Amino acid sequence: MLARDDIERLAPALRRCAHALCAGPDAVAAGDELVRETLRRALQSRAPTEGVRLDVWLIAVLVDAARAAAARPGPGVAMPTAAPEQRSDNPAERAQAALAALAPADREALVLVGLARLGYAEAAAALGLSSTQLIARLSAARDQFAALTSGRRARSAAHLRVVK
Amino acid sequence: MTDVQRRPSELDLNAYVDGRLDADRARQVESEAAADPAALERLQGWLRGRDQLRQAYDPVALETPPLFLSVAARTAARAAEPVGPAARARAARAEVRRFPYGVVAASFLAGAAATVLGAAIFAHLADPARPSIGAGVVRALTLLARGLGFAAP
Numbered sequence: 001m002l003a004r005d006d007i008e009r010l011a012p013a014l015r016r017c018a019h020a021l022c023a024g025p026d027a028v029a030a031g032d033e034l035v036r037e038t039l040r041r042a043l044q045s046r047a048p049t050e051g052v053r054l055d056v057w058l059i060a061v062l063v064d065a066a067r068a069a070a071a072r073p074g075p076g077v078a079m080p081t082a083a084p085e086q087r088s089d090n091p092a093e094r095a096q097a098a099l100a101a102l103a104p105a106d107r108e109a110l111v112l113v114g115l116a117r118l119g120y121a122e123a124a125a126a127l128g129l130s131s132t133q134l135i136a137r138l139s140a141a142r143d144q145f146a147a148l149t150s151g152r153r154a155r156s157a158a159h160l161r162v163v164k
Numbered sequence: 165m166t167d168v169q170r171r172p173s174e175l176d177l178n179a180y181v182d183g184r185l186d187a188d189r190a191r192q193v194e195s196e197a198a199a200d201p202a203a204l205e206r207l208q209g210w211l212r213g214r215d216q217l218r219q220a221y222d223p224v225a226l227e228t229p230p231l232f233l234s235v236a237a238r239t240a241a242r243a244a245e246p247v248g249p250a251a252r253a254r255a256a257r258a259e260v261r262r263f264p265y266g267v268v269a270a271s272f273l274a275g276a277a278a279t280v281l282g283a284a285i286f287a288h289l290a291d292p293a294r295p296s297i298g299a300g301v302v303r304a305l306t307l308l309a310r311g312l313g314f315a316a317p
Contacts, residue, residue, distance in 0.1 A: 032233065117182075139174045143210075147209070
């Protein structure tokens with residue numbers, strides 16, 4: 001079972017992922033609520049099997065909690081839908097807006113690999129994807145993110161992807 | 165180009181961005197991308213995006229999480245304690261073990277000390293002429309009170 005020491009050690013990194021997964025309006029409140037729900041689930045479930053890293057397991061629990069929250073209608077953890085209309089001068093805000101504009105499945109892949117620094121096999125397992133699917137989503141997310149943060153149309157990146 | 169230059173795959177480009185290639189393989193992907201303008205543009209955009217994403221969110225991992233998260237975790241940990249007769253019996257035994265024997269012993273000793281001191285002072289007040297421990301205690305208390313500025317000399 002998860003110990004309090006583990007929670008205190010892993011909560012900051014978990015919060016980073018949660019805030020990123022909830023990118024959009026109220027990302028901080030929604031992200032913290034998501035961390036709380038993740039810890040609740042983690043504490044009530046069986047500890048990960050031998051050989052599974054605790055932080056990787058917690059991120060998988062986080063993804064499940066985020067998906068459940070997104071599927072639940074009405075108030076709860078608000079999942080982003082907003083597109084970035086006004087462009088901010090602050091790069092962090094531009095990154096947040098771009099992340100919020102990604103398709104949820106692409107955002108998951110980008111957050112797990114790009115922020116949580118999970119390996120491809122770990123990220124694919126946490127997301128319930130094959131490695132090929134993970135790489136496809138990651139690539140799409142990166143094309144879209146680069147296009148949105150640089151101000152160019154996502155279309156040109158999509159075009160590049162087709163050329164492959 | 166001497167031999168057929170292969171295009172870097174999406175896996176190659178991602179692995180390059182995520183630093184998952186060894187030095188030789190990374191150099192190879194770089195040269196493949198350099199020969200392919202579309203791949204190069206893509207790679208540069210991905211690298212920029214990787215850094216922007218980290219700069220936006222890595223600071224969150226350096227913050228102290230809000231207090232309600234650790235309180236919630238503790239509450240959840242209690243709620244998650246095992247149920248059932250055996251678990252409850254175990255919990256009851258743990259409760260008994262947690263009984264604060266140390267505190268009880270300390271208060272008992274403090275009470276005993278106060279009684280002895282009180283008796284000594286009472287004996288001194290009843291018969292001030294007779295030298296006793298009480299006289300010393302009263303003198304010490306008077307000096308202490310004077311030192312603290314409570315009593316006139």
